[in-house]
Amino acid sequence: MRLKNKLIGGSIITASALSVVLILAIIVIILVVTIIGGKDTLSWKFLTSFPTDGMMKGGIFPAIYGTALLVIVMSLAAVPFGAITAIYLTEYAHEKSWIAQTIRFAVRTLATVPSIIFGLFGLGFFIKYVGGGMDHLFMGGQLKWAQPNLLWGSLTMALLTLPVVIVSVEEAIRTVPRELREASLALGATKWQTIKKVVIPGSISGIMTGTILAVSRGAGEVAPILFTGAAYYLATLPTSVSDQFMNLGYHIYVLSTQSSNVDQTLPIQFATTLVLLMLTFTLNLTAVLIRSRLRRRIK
Amino acid sequence: MKEVKIVTKDLTLHYGQKMALNSINIQIPEKEVTAFIGPSGCGKSTFLRSLNRMNDLIPSVHIKGEILIDGLNIYEKKIDVVNLRKKIGMVFQKSNPFAKSIFENIAYGPRINGINDKKKLTEIVETSLKNAAIWDEVKDRLPDSALGLSGGQQQRLCIARTLAVQPEIILMDEPASALDPISTGKIEELIFELKKNYTIVIVTHNMQQAARVSDHTAFFYLGELIEYGKTRKIFTSPDIKQTEEYITGRFG
Ligand SMILES: Nc1ncnc2c1ncn2[C@@H]1O[C@H](COP(=O)(O)OP(=O)(O)OP(=O)(O)O)[C@@H](O)[C@H]1O
Ligand SMILES: [Mg+2]
DSSP: OOOHHHHHHHHHHHHHHHHHHHHHHHHHHHHHHHHHHHTOOOHHHHHHHEEETTTTEOOOOHHHHHHHHHHHHHHHHHHHHHHHHHHHHIISSSSOOOOHHHHHHHHHHHHOHHHHHHHHHIIIIIIIIIHHHHHHHHSTOSHHHHOOOOHHHHHHHHHHHHHHHHHHHHHHHTTTTHHHHHHHTTTTTHHHHHHHIIIIITTTTHHHHHHHHHHHHHHHHHHHHHHTOOOOOOOOOSSTTSBBBHHHHHHHHHHHHHHHHHTTTHHHHHHHHHHHHHHHHHHHHHHHHHHHHHHHHHH | OEEEEEEEEEEEEEEEEEEEEEEEEEEETTTSSEEOSSSTSSSSSHHHHHHHGGGGGGGTTTEEEEEETTTTTSSTTTTOOHHHHEEEEEOOOOOOOOOHHHHHHHHHHHHHHHHHOOHHHHHHHHHHHTTTTHHHHHHOOOTBBBGGSSHHHHHHHHHHEEEEEESEEEEEETTTTTTTTHHHHHHHHHHHHHHSSEEEEEEEHHHHHHHHHHSSEEEEEETTTEEEEEHHHHHHHHSSSHHHHHHHSOOO
Protein backbone atom coordinates (compact mmCIF):
# COMPACT_ATOMS: atom_id res chain seq x y z
CA MET A 1 0.00 0.00 0.00
CA ARG A 2 2.77 2.40 1.05
CA LEU A 3 4.73 1.52 -2.05
CA LYS A 4 1.70 2.08 -4.24
CA ASN A 5 1.16 5.55 -2.76
CA LYS A 6 4.78 6.36 -3.28
CA LEU A 7 4.57 5.25 -6.88
CA ILE A 8 1.46 7.34 -7.54
CA GLY A 9 2.97 10.40 -5.83
CA GLY A 10 6.20 9.95 -7.74
CA SER A 11 4.52 9.67 -11.09
CA ILE A 12 2.33 12.70 -10.45
CA ILE A 13 5.39 14.78 -9.61
CA THR A 14 7.25 13.49 -12.65
CA ALA A 15 4.26 14.22 -14.89
CA SER A 16 3.85 17.78 -13.63
CA ALA A 17 7.56 18.43 -13.93
CA LEU A 18 7.47 17.11 -17.48
CA SER A 19 4.56 19.30 -18.46
CA VAL A 20 6.23 22.38 -16.99
CA VAL A 21 9.37 21.60 -18.97
CA LEU A 22 7.26 20.98 -22.06
CA ILE A 23 5.41 24.30 -21.76
CA LEU A 24 8.61 26.22 -21.14
CA ALA A 25 10.21 24.48 -24.11
CA ILE A 26 7.31 25.42 -26.36
CA ILE A 27 7.50 29.06 -25.28
CA VAL A 28 11.24 29.15 -25.81
CA ILE A 29 10.96 27.51 -29.23
CA ILE A 30 8.24 29.95 -30.33
CA LEU A 31 10.27 32.90 -29.15
CA VAL A 32 13.55 31.72 -30.64
CA VAL A 33 12.00 30.81 -33.98
CA THR A 34 10.13 34.12 -34.32
CA ILE A 35 13.10 36.16 -33.21
CA ILE A 36 15.46 34.43 -35.61
CA GLY A 37 12.96 34.62 -38.45
CA GLY A 38 11.87 38.19 -37.84
CA LYS A 39 14.83 40.09 -36.44
CA ASP A 40 16.30 41.14 -39.81
CA THR A 41 12.99 42.50 -41.06
CA LEU A 42 11.93 44.25 -37.89
CA SER A 43 12.90 47.91 -38.02
CA TRP A 44 11.46 51.29 -37.28
CA LYS A 45 10.64 51.60 -40.98
CA PHE A 46 8.82 48.25 -40.93
CA LEU A 47 6.64 49.45 -38.09
CA THR A 48 5.80 52.80 -39.65
CA SER A 49 5.29 52.14 -43.34
CA PHE A 50 2.51 50.66 -45.46
CA PRO A 51 2.72 47.28 -47.16
CA THR A 52 3.85 47.50 -50.78
CA ASP A 53 4.04 45.21 -53.80
CA GLY A 54 0.78 43.39 -53.02
CA MET A 55 1.88 42.99 -49.39
CA MET A 56 5.02 41.14 -50.45
CA LYS A 57 7.16 43.96 -49.12
CA GLY A 58 6.93 47.08 -47.00
CA GLY A 59 5.74 47.51 -43.44
CA ILE A 60 2.75 46.80 -41.26
CA PHE A 61 1.74 50.23 -40.04
CA PRO A 62 -1.96 49.96 -41.02
CA ALA A 63 -2.22 46.67 -39.11
CA ILE A 64 -0.70 48.21 -35.98
CA TYR A 65 -2.90 51.26 -36.33
CA GLY A 66 -6.02 49.15 -36.89
CA THR A 67 -5.22 46.93 -33.92
CA ALA A 68 -4.75 50.00 -31.73
CA LEU A 69 -8.07 51.48 -32.86
CA LEU A 70 -9.78 48.15 -32.32
CA VAL A 71 -8.59 47.80 -28.73
CA ILE A 72 -9.37 51.45 -27.94
CA VAL A 73 -12.96 51.33 -29.18
CA MET A 74 -13.33 47.91 -27.60
CA SER A 75 -12.11 49.23 -24.22
CA LEU A 76 -14.43 52.21 -24.42
CA ALA A 77 -17.27 49.71 -24.59
CA ALA A 78 -16.02 46.85 -22.41
CA VAL A 79 -14.46 48.76 -19.51
CA PRO A 80 -17.40 50.97 -18.45
CA PHE A 81 -19.89 48.21 -19.07
CA GLY A 82 -17.78 45.61 -17.27
CA ALA A 83 -17.03 47.97 -14.38
CA ILE A 84 -20.70 48.83 -13.94
CA THR A 85 -21.61 45.14 -13.97
CA ALA A 86 -18.91 44.40 -11.40
CA ILE A 87 -20.09 47.26 -9.19
CA TYR A 88 -23.64 46.05 -9.44
CA LEU A 89 -22.64 42.49 -8.57
CA THR A 90 -20.49 43.42 -5.57
CA GLU A 91 -22.30 46.44 -4.17
CA TYR A 92 -25.96 46.16 -5.01
CA ALA A 93 -27.03 42.62 -5.84
CA HIS A 94 -27.62 40.17 -3.03
CA GLU A 95 -25.18 37.32 -3.36
CA LYS A 96 -27.96 34.76 -3.71
CA SER A 97 -30.50 36.75 -5.72
CA TRP A 98 -31.49 35.07 -8.96
CA ILE A 99 -30.37 38.07 -10.99
CA ALA A 100 -26.83 38.06 -9.55
CA GLN A 101 -26.60 34.31 -10.02
CA THR A 102 -27.84 34.61 -13.58
CA ILE A 103 -25.28 37.29 -14.40
CA ARG A 104 -22.48 35.27 -12.83
CA PHE A 105 -23.53 32.18 -14.74
CA ALA A 106 -23.69 34.20 -17.96
CA VAL A 107 -20.24 35.68 -17.36
CA ARG A 108 -18.74 32.25 -16.70
CA THR A 109 -20.41 30.84 -19.78
CA LEU A 110 -19.33 33.78 -21.91
CA ALA A 111 -15.74 33.10 -20.93
CA THR A 112 -15.91 29.56 -22.34
CA VAL A 113 -17.57 30.32 -25.67
CA PRO A 114 -15.18 29.70 -28.61
CA SER A 115 -14.12 33.01 -30.11
CA ILE A 116 -15.34 32.14 -33.60
CA ILE A 117 -18.87 31.95 -32.17
CA PHE A 118 -18.49 35.58 -31.07
CA GLY A 119 -17.56 36.40 -34.64
CA LEU A 120 -20.69 34.70 -35.94
CA PHE A 121 -22.80 36.37 -33.29
CA GLY A 122 -21.35 39.76 -34.23
CA LEU A 123 -22.16 39.10 -37.86
CA GLY A 124 -25.72 38.04 -37.11
CA PHE A 125 -26.52 40.49 -34.35
CA PHE A 126 -24.50 43.67 -34.92
CA ILE A 127 -24.17 43.66 -38.70
CA LYS A 128 -27.37 42.03 -39.93
CA TYR A 129 -29.73 42.99 -37.12
CA VAL A 130 -28.52 46.29 -35.61
CA GLY A 131 -26.68 47.55 -38.70
CA GLY A 132 -29.49 46.45 -40.99
CA GLY A 133 -32.00 48.16 -38.72
CA MET A 134 -29.95 51.36 -38.69
CA ASP A 135 -29.69 51.41 -42.47
CA HIS A 136 -33.40 50.85 -42.74
CA LEU A 137 -34.21 53.61 -40.26
CA PHE A 138 -31.59 56.28 -40.99
CA MET A 139 -30.14 55.56 -44.43
CA GLY A 140 -33.35 54.89 -46.32
CA GLY A 141 -32.25 51.33 -46.98
CA GLN A 142 -28.87 52.36 -48.37
CA LEU A 143 -26.00 50.13 -47.29
CA LYS A 144 -23.84 51.82 -44.67
CA TRP A 145 -23.97 50.08 -41.31
CA ALA A 146 -24.96 46.56 -42.33
CA GLN A 147 -21.39 45.64 -43.21
CA PRO A 148 -18.20 44.88 -41.32
CA ASN A 149 -16.54 47.91 -39.76
CA LEU A 150 -14.49 49.12 -36.81
CA LEU A 151 -17.53 49.64 -34.59
CA TRP A 152 -18.99 46.16 -35.02
CA GLY A 153 -15.58 44.51 -34.80
CA SER A 154 -14.81 46.38 -31.60
CA LEU A 155 -18.17 45.65 -30.01
CA THR A 156 -17.87 41.97 -30.86
CA MET A 157 -14.42 41.95 -29.32
CA ALA A 158 -15.81 43.80 -26.30
CA LEU A 159 -18.25 40.94 -25.69
CA LEU A 160 -15.38 38.49 -25.76
CA THR A 161 -13.30 40.49 -23.27
CA LEU A 162 -16.15 41.50 -20.98
CA PRO A 163 -15.68 38.56 -18.55
CA VAL A 164 -12.02 39.50 -18.09
CA VAL A 165 -12.98 43.04 -17.14
CA ILE A 166 -15.82 42.01 -14.86
CA VAL A 167 -13.76 39.46 -12.95
CA SER A 168 -10.77 41.80 -12.47
CA VAL A 169 -12.87 44.73 -11.32
CA GLU A 170 -14.90 42.54 -8.97
CA GLU A 171 -11.74 41.16 -7.45
CA ALA A 172 -10.39 44.68 -6.94
CA ILE A 173 -13.60 46.00 -5.41
CA ARG A 174 -13.56 43.18 -2.88
CA THR A 175 -10.14 44.28 -1.69
CA VAL A 176 -11.43 47.70 -0.57
CA PRO A 177 -11.60 47.28 3.21
CA ARG A 178 -15.01 47.32 4.87
CA GLU A 179 -13.64 49.84 7.39
CA LEU A 180 -13.25 52.45 4.68
CA ARG A 181 -16.81 52.01 3.43
CA GLU A 182 -18.04 52.27 7.00
CA ALA A 183 -15.99 55.40 7.59
CA SER A 184 -17.58 57.01 4.57
CA LEU A 185 -21.12 55.95 5.45
CA ALA A 186 -20.66 57.03 9.06
CA LEU A 187 -19.80 60.51 7.80
CA GLY A 188 -23.20 60.66 6.17
CA ALA A 189 -22.19 59.69 2.65
CA THR A 190 -24.77 57.90 0.56
CA LYS A 191 -24.03 54.50 -0.84
CA TRP A 192 -23.38 55.92 -4.27
CA GLN A 193 -21.08 58.65 -2.91
CA THR A 194 -19.18 55.94 -1.06
CA ILE A 195 -18.82 53.89 -4.22
CA LYS A 196 -17.75 56.91 -6.24
CA LYS A 197 -15.29 58.38 -3.75
CA VAL A 198 -13.96 55.37 -1.86
CA VAL A 199 -14.69 52.10 -3.64
CA ILE A 200 -13.83 53.04 -7.22
CA PRO A 201 -10.64 54.99 -6.38
CA GLY A 202 -9.66 52.05 -4.18
CA SER A 203 -10.06 49.60 -7.03
CA ILE A 204 -8.45 51.66 -9.74
CA SER A 205 -5.53 49.27 -10.11
CA GLY A 206 -7.95 46.38 -10.61
CA ILE A 207 -9.80 48.32 -13.24
CA MET A 208 -6.47 48.97 -14.91
CA THR A 209 -5.43 45.32 -14.74
CA GLY A 210 -8.77 44.30 -16.20
CA THR A 211 -8.44 46.81 -19.00
CA ILE A 212 -4.92 45.75 -19.86
CA LEU A 213 -5.77 42.05 -19.82
CA ALA A 214 -8.80 42.74 -22.00
CA VAL A 215 -6.71 44.82 -24.39
CA SER A 216 -4.08 42.13 -24.57
CA ARG A 217 -6.70 39.48 -25.27
CA GLY A 218 -8.41 41.70 -27.81
CA ALA A 219 -5.15 42.47 -29.54
CA GLY A 220 -4.40 38.80 -29.99
CA GLU A 221 -7.77 37.42 -31.09
CA VAL A 222 -8.66 37.20 -34.74
CA ALA A 223 -11.79 35.07 -34.97
CA PRO A 224 -14.24 37.67 -33.59
CA ILE A 225 -13.27 40.28 -36.17
CA LEU A 226 -13.00 37.91 -39.10
CA PHE A 227 -16.57 38.58 -40.22
CA THR A 228 -17.19 41.80 -38.39
CA GLY A 229 -14.56 44.32 -39.38
CA ALA A 230 -11.06 43.19 -40.32
CA ALA A 231 -9.91 43.98 -43.83
CA TYR A 232 -7.53 41.96 -45.96
CA TYR A 233 -5.80 45.06 -47.27
CA LEU A 234 -6.54 48.78 -47.10
CA ALA A 235 -4.69 51.47 -48.98
CA THR A 236 -5.79 54.14 -46.50
CA LEU A 237 -6.15 54.23 -42.75
CA PRO A 238 -9.65 54.05 -41.26
CA THR A 239 -11.01 57.46 -40.32
CA SER A 240 -14.40 56.57 -38.89
CA VAL A 241 -15.97 53.74 -36.92
CA SER A 242 -17.85 52.81 -40.07
CA ASP A 243 -14.57 52.00 -41.86
CA GLN A 244 -12.95 48.61 -41.97
CA PHE A 245 -9.49 48.17 -40.48
CA MET A 246 -6.42 46.01 -40.76
CA ASN A 247 -5.25 43.93 -37.84
CA LEU A 248 -1.97 42.30 -36.79
CA GLY A 249 -3.34 38.84 -36.13
CA TYR A 250 -5.42 38.83 -39.27
CA HIS A 251 -2.45 40.15 -41.25
CA ILE A 252 -0.40 37.14 -40.19
CA TYR A 253 -3.20 34.83 -41.25
CA VAL A 254 -3.53 36.59 -44.60
CA LEU A 255 0.19 36.56 -45.30
CA SER A 256 0.57 32.92 -44.42
CA THR A 257 -2.44 31.58 -46.29
CA GLN A 258 -3.64 34.03 -48.91
CA SER A 259 -0.42 35.41 -50.29
CA SER A 260 0.65 34.42 -53.80
CA ASN A 261 4.10 33.58 -52.55
CA VAL A 262 4.01 32.50 -48.94
CA ASP A 263 7.70 31.70 -48.74
CA GLN A 264 8.75 35.12 -49.91
CA THR A 265 6.70 36.84 -47.20
CA LEU A 266 8.04 34.56 -44.47
CA PRO A 267 10.33 37.23 -42.91
CA ILE A 268 7.42 39.68 -42.82
CA GLN A 269 5.25 37.03 -41.18
CA PHE A 270 7.86 36.37 -38.54
CA ALA A 271 8.40 40.06 -37.89
CA THR A 272 4.66 40.69 -37.60
CA THR A 273 4.32 37.74 -35.24
CA LEU A 274 7.18 39.11 -33.19
CA VAL A 275 5.44 42.49 -32.91
CA LEU A 276 2.19 40.86 -31.83
CA LEU A 277 3.97 38.63 -29.32
CA MET A 278 5.87 41.50 -27.79
CA LEU A 279 2.73 43.57 -27.60
CA THR A 280 0.63 40.97 -25.76
CA PHE A 281 3.61 39.90 -23.70
CA THR A 282 4.26 43.44 -22.46
CA LEU A 283 0.59 44.04 -21.76
CA ASN A 284 0.24 40.81 -19.78
CA LEU A 285 3.41 41.48 -17.85
CA THR A 286 2.15 44.94 -16.88
CA ALA A 287 -1.15 43.46 -15.75
CA VAL A 288 0.61 40.81 -13.69
CA LEU A 289 2.80 43.44 -12.05
CA ILE A 290 -0.12 45.69 -11.15
CA ARG A 291 -2.05 42.73 -9.83
CA SER A 292 0.77 41.48 -7.66
CA ARG A 293 1.16 44.96 -6.20
CA LEU A 294 -2.54 44.94 -5.44
CA ARG A 295 -2.33 41.50 -3.81
CA ARG A 296 0.53 42.70 -1.64
CA ARG A 297 -1.58 45.63 -0.49
CA ILE A 298 -4.24 43.22 0.78
CA LYS A 299 -1.73 41.54 3.11
CA MET B 1 -28.61 65.61 35.17
CA LYS B 2 -28.56 67.45 31.85
CA GLU B 3 -31.05 67.08 29.00
CA VAL B 4 -31.49 63.55 27.75
CA LYS B 5 -30.11 63.06 24.23
CA ILE B 6 -30.56 59.37 23.52
CA VAL B 7 -33.22 57.08 24.92
CA THR B 8 -33.71 53.42 24.13
CA LYS B 9 -36.87 51.55 24.97
CA ASP B 10 -36.79 47.76 25.15
CA LEU B 11 -34.16 47.62 22.45
CA THR B 12 -33.67 44.03 21.40
CA LEU B 13 -31.36 43.01 18.58
CA HIS B 14 -30.85 39.68 16.88
CA TYR B 15 -28.21 38.53 14.43
CA GLY B 16 -30.34 35.97 12.62
CA GLN B 17 -31.57 33.71 15.44
CA LYS B 18 -28.92 34.81 17.87
CA MET B 19 -29.87 37.49 20.38
CA ALA B 20 -27.17 40.12 20.91
CA LEU B 21 -29.07 42.77 22.86
CA ASN B 22 -31.89 41.97 25.25
CA SER B 23 -34.39 44.68 26.03
CA ILE B 24 -32.04 47.58 26.69
CA ASN B 25 -33.46 50.66 28.41
CA ILE B 26 -31.09 53.54 28.85
CA GLN B 27 -31.09 57.34 28.90
CA ILE B 28 -27.92 59.05 27.72
CA PRO B 29 -27.47 62.71 28.71
CA GLU B 30 -26.46 65.50 26.40
CA LYS B 31 -22.92 66.90 26.38
CA GLU B 32 -21.52 64.36 28.76
CA VAL B 33 -19.44 61.26 28.31
CA THR B 34 -21.11 57.91 28.72
CA ALA B 35 -18.89 54.83 28.80
CA PHE B 36 -19.98 51.30 27.91
CA ILE B 37 -18.02 48.58 29.61
CA GLY B 38 -18.37 44.82 29.76
CA PRO B 39 -16.63 41.62 28.74
CA SER B 40 -15.91 40.80 25.11
CA GLY B 41 -18.97 39.80 23.10
CA CYS B 42 -21.48 41.33 25.49
CA GLY B 43 -22.93 43.59 22.80
CA LYS B 44 -21.25 46.98 23.35
CA SER B 45 -20.30 47.51 19.72
CA THR B 46 -23.62 46.16 18.55
CA PHE B 47 -25.42 48.67 20.74
CA LEU B 48 -23.20 51.53 19.64
CA ARG B 49 -23.72 50.65 15.99
CA SER B 50 -27.49 50.63 16.45
CA LEU B 51 -27.32 54.28 17.49
CA ASN B 52 -26.22 55.47 14.05
CA ARG B 53 -27.91 52.61 12.22
CA MET B 54 -24.61 51.15 11.10
CA ASN B 55 -26.17 47.75 11.69
CA ASP B 56 -28.40 48.38 8.70
CA LEU B 57 -25.44 47.20 6.64
CA ILE B 58 -25.70 43.70 8.10
CA PRO B 59 -28.62 41.91 6.45
CA SER B 60 -29.17 39.41 9.28
CA VAL B 61 -29.84 42.08 11.91
CA HIS B 62 -33.35 42.43 13.32
CA ILE B 63 -34.25 45.15 15.74
CA LYS B 64 -37.21 45.51 18.07
CA GLY B 65 -37.96 48.38 20.42
CA GLU B 66 -37.16 52.04 20.01
CA ILE B 67 -34.20 54.37 19.92
CA LEU B 68 -35.15 58.00 20.40
CA ILE B 69 -32.69 60.75 19.63
CA ASP B 70 -33.95 64.19 20.58
CA GLY B 71 -37.30 62.47 21.01
CA LEU B 72 -37.41 61.08 17.47
CA ASN B 73 -37.48 57.36 16.80
CA ILE B 74 -34.52 56.84 14.47
CA TYR B 75 -35.85 53.53 13.17
CA GLU B 76 -39.03 55.09 11.87
CA LYS B 77 -39.63 54.82 8.14
CA LYS B 78 -39.51 58.54 7.46
CA ILE B 79 -36.04 58.95 8.97
CA ASP B 80 -33.30 59.64 6.43
CA VAL B 81 -30.38 57.45 7.50
CA VAL B 82 -27.87 59.59 5.64
CA ASN B 83 -28.89 62.71 7.55
CA LEU B 84 -29.02 60.77 10.78
CA ARG B 85 -25.41 59.70 10.32
CA LYS B 86 -24.37 63.30 9.70
CA LYS B 87 -25.76 64.11 13.10
CA ILE B 88 -24.10 61.13 14.77
CA GLY B 89 -20.41 60.76 14.10
CA MET B 90 -18.52 57.54 14.69
CA VAL B 91 -14.90 56.79 15.49
CA PHE B 92 -13.84 53.20 15.00
CA GLN B 93 -11.53 50.94 16.94
CA LYS B 94 -9.08 50.64 14.08
CA SER B 95 -8.26 54.06 12.69
CA ASN B 96 -9.48 54.10 9.13
CA PRO B 97 -8.26 57.15 7.22
CA PHE B 98 -8.94 57.19 3.50
CA ALA B 99 -6.01 56.73 1.13
CA LYS B 100 -6.15 60.44 0.45
CA SER B 101 -4.27 63.47 1.70
CA ILE B 102 -4.72 64.72 5.26
CA PHE B 103 -6.64 67.68 3.89
CA GLU B 104 -8.94 65.56 1.75
CA ASN B 105 -9.67 63.20 4.64
CA ILE B 106 -11.09 66.06 6.65
CA ALA B 107 -12.74 67.70 3.65
CA TYR B 108 -14.50 64.45 2.76
CA GLY B 109 -17.57 65.05 4.90
CA PRO B 110 -18.03 68.73 4.01
CA ARG B 111 -17.56 67.85 0.34
CA ILE B 112 -20.31 65.26 0.32
CA ASN B 113 -22.47 67.92 1.92
CA GLY B 114 -21.89 70.05 -1.15
CA ILE B 115 -19.22 72.40 0.23
CA ASN B 116 -16.63 72.84 -2.50
CA ASP B 117 -15.41 76.35 -1.89
CA LYS B 118 -11.68 76.04 -1.26
CA LYS B 119 -11.58 78.84 1.30
CA LYS B 120 -14.48 77.44 3.27
CA LEU B 121 -12.97 73.96 3.17
CA THR B 122 -9.60 75.24 4.34
CA GLU B 123 -11.34 76.89 7.25
CA ILE B 124 -13.26 73.75 8.22
CA VAL B 125 -10.15 71.59 7.90
CA GLU B 126 -8.18 73.90 10.17
CA THR B 127 -10.86 74.17 12.86
CA SER B 128 -11.52 70.43 12.84
CA LEU B 129 -7.85 69.59 13.15
CA LYS B 130 -7.43 72.13 15.93
CA ASN B 131 -10.42 70.77 17.80
CA ALA B 132 -9.02 67.29 17.47
CA ALA B 133 -5.71 68.52 18.89
CA ILE B 134 -3.65 67.45 15.94
CA TRP B 135 -3.30 70.72 14.02
CA ASP B 136 0.22 71.51 15.23
CA GLU B 137 1.46 68.09 14.18
CA VAL B 138 0.07 68.15 10.66
CA LYS B 139 -0.33 71.77 9.64
CA ASP B 140 2.79 71.68 7.46
CA ARG B 141 1.87 68.46 5.71
CA LEU B 142 -1.79 68.76 4.82
CA PRO B 143 -1.23 67.61 1.20
CA ASP B 144 0.61 64.47 2.34
CA SER B 145 -1.06 61.10 2.51
CA ALA B 146 -2.90 60.45 5.75
CA LEU B 147 -1.50 56.91 5.71
CA GLY B 148 1.91 58.31 6.59
CA LEU B 149 0.74 59.40 10.05
CA SER B 150 1.36 57.38 13.21
CA GLY B 151 -1.45 55.27 14.64
CA GLY B 152 -2.31 57.82 17.30
CA GLN B 153 -2.25 60.67 14.81
CA GLN B 154 -4.43 58.69 12.43
CA GLN B 155 -6.99 58.17 15.15
CA ARG B 156 -7.08 61.88 16.00
CA LEU B 157 -7.34 62.58 12.29
CA CYS B 158 -10.39 60.31 12.19
CA ILE B 159 -11.86 62.26 15.09
CA ALA B 160 -11.17 65.51 13.23
CA ARG B 161 -12.82 64.03 10.15
CA THR B 162 -15.90 63.31 12.23
CA LEU B 163 -15.90 66.82 13.72
CA ALA B 164 -15.79 68.35 10.24
CA VAL B 165 -19.35 67.17 9.65
CA GLN B 166 -20.46 69.00 12.83
CA PRO B 167 -22.28 66.12 14.47
CA GLU B 168 -24.11 66.42 17.76
CA ILE B 169 -23.18 62.99 19.03
CA ILE B 170 -19.88 61.16 18.69
CA LEU B 171 -19.78 57.40 19.10
CA MET B 172 -16.38 55.92 19.82
CA ASP B 173 -15.73 52.19 19.74
CA GLU B 174 -12.54 51.51 21.70
CA PRO B 175 -10.84 54.50 20.07
CA ALA B 176 -7.60 54.05 21.97
CA SER B 177 -7.28 50.30 22.24
CA ALA B 178 -4.61 50.12 19.55
CA LEU B 179 -2.60 53.07 20.82
CA ASP B 180 0.38 53.59 23.10
CA PRO B 181 -0.11 55.29 26.51
CA ILE B 182 0.92 58.75 25.27
CA SER B 183 -1.47 58.71 22.32
CA THR B 184 -4.16 57.30 24.59
CA GLY B 185 -3.62 60.17 26.99
CA LYS B 186 -4.02 62.64 24.16
CA ILE B 187 -7.27 61.04 23.05
CA GLU B 188 -8.58 61.12 26.62
CA GLU B 189 -7.75 64.81 27.00
CA LEU B 190 -9.45 65.38 23.70
CA ILE B 191 -12.61 63.61 24.83
CA PHE B 192 -12.63 65.82 27.89
CA GLU B 193 -12.50 68.91 25.67
CA LEU B 194 -15.05 67.62 23.20
CA LYS B 195 -17.76 66.95 25.74
CA LYS B 196 -18.29 70.67 26.10
CA ASN B 197 -19.91 70.62 22.68
CA TYR B 198 -20.76 67.03 21.93
CA THR B 199 -22.58 64.13 23.46
CA ILE B 200 -20.05 61.32 23.61
CA VAL B 201 -20.59 57.61 23.93
CA ILE B 202 -17.44 55.55 24.27
CA VAL B 203 -16.86 51.82 24.43
CA THR B 204 -13.78 50.80 26.33
CA HIS B 205 -12.13 47.74 27.82
CA ASN B 206 -9.93 49.88 29.95
CA MET B 207 -11.48 50.39 33.39
CA GLN B 208 -9.17 53.25 34.34
CA GLN B 209 -10.03 54.95 31.10
CA ALA B 210 -13.76 54.66 31.73
CA ALA B 211 -13.25 55.99 35.24
CA ARG B 212 -11.12 58.87 33.98
CA VAL B 213 -13.10 60.13 31.03
CA SER B 214 -16.75 59.31 31.62
CA ASP B 215 -19.55 60.89 33.61
CA HIS B 216 -21.81 57.86 33.33
CA THR B 217 -21.00 54.22 32.94
CA ALA B 218 -23.11 51.38 31.64
CA PHE B 219 -22.10 47.81 32.35
CA PHE B 220 -23.25 45.24 29.81
CA TYR B 221 -23.16 41.51 30.23
CA LEU B 222 -24.38 38.89 27.74
CA GLY B 223 -26.49 41.37 25.83
CA GLU B 224 -28.12 42.88 28.89
CA LEU B 225 -27.62 46.22 30.53
CA ILE B 226 -26.77 45.15 34.05
CA GLU B 227 -26.14 48.48 35.68
CA TYR B 228 -26.07 52.10 34.64
CA GLY B 229 -25.30 55.17 36.67
CA LYS B 230 -22.83 57.90 37.58
CA THR B 231 -19.32 56.71 36.90
CA ARG B 232 -18.20 57.53 40.42
CA LYS B 233 -20.94 55.41 41.86
CA ILE B 234 -20.42 52.47 39.50
CA PHE B 235 -16.73 52.41 40.29
CA THR B 236 -16.97 52.88 44.03
CA SER B 237 -20.18 51.28 45.18
CA PRO B 238 -22.06 49.44 42.43
CA ASP B 239 -25.45 48.04 43.37
CA ILE B 240 -25.00 44.78 41.56
CA LYS B 241 -22.44 42.15 42.41
CA GLN B 242 -21.60 41.29 38.78
CA THR B 243 -20.64 44.89 38.14
CA GLU B 244 -18.33 44.94 41.09
CA GLU B 245 -16.74 41.65 40.10
CA TYR B 246 -16.14 42.89 36.57
CA ILE B 247 -14.71 46.22 37.64
CA THR B 248 -12.39 44.70 40.19
CA GLY B 249 -11.21 42.28 37.54
CA ARG B 250 -12.58 39.12 39.07
CA PHE B 251 -14.19 38.07 35.79
CA GLY B 252 -14.47 39.12 32.16
N1 LIG C 1 -22.10 40.61 12.10
C1 LIG C 1 -22.43 39.75 13.08
N2 LIG C 1 -23.11 38.63 12.78
C2 LIG C 1 -23.44 37.75 13.75
N3 LIG C 1 -23.13 37.90 15.04
C3 LIG C 1 -22.45 39.00 15.40
C4 LIG C 1 -22.06 39.98 14.44
N4 LIG C 1 -21.40 40.97 15.09
C5 LIG C 1 -21.39 40.61 16.39
N5 LIG C 1 -22.02 39.44 16.59
C6 LIG C 1 -22.22 38.76 17.87
O1 LIG C 1 -22.95 39.59 18.73
C7 LIG C 1 -22.42 39.54 20.03
C8 LIG C 1 -22.05 40.92 20.50
O2 LIG C 1 -20.96 41.37 19.72
P1 LIG C 1 -20.30 42.80 19.89
O3 LIG C 1 -19.32 42.97 18.80
O4 LIG C 1 -21.38 43.81 19.99
O5 LIG C 1 -19.58 42.65 21.28
P2 LIG C 1 -18.61 43.66 22.02
O6 LIG C 1 -19.18 43.84 23.38
O7 LIG C 1 -18.38 44.87 21.21
O8 LIG C 1 -17.30 42.81 22.13
P3 LIG C 1 -15.78 43.31 22.08
O9 LIG C 1 -15.51 43.88 23.43
O10 LIG C 1 -15.01 42.06 21.85
O11 LIG C 1 -15.66 44.31 20.98
C9 LIG C 1 -21.25 38.59 20.01
O12 LIG C 1 -21.68 37.34 20.48
C10 LIG C 1 -20.89 38.51 18.56
O13 LIG C 1 -20.39 37.24 18.24
MG1 LIG D 1 -16.70 45.70 20.18
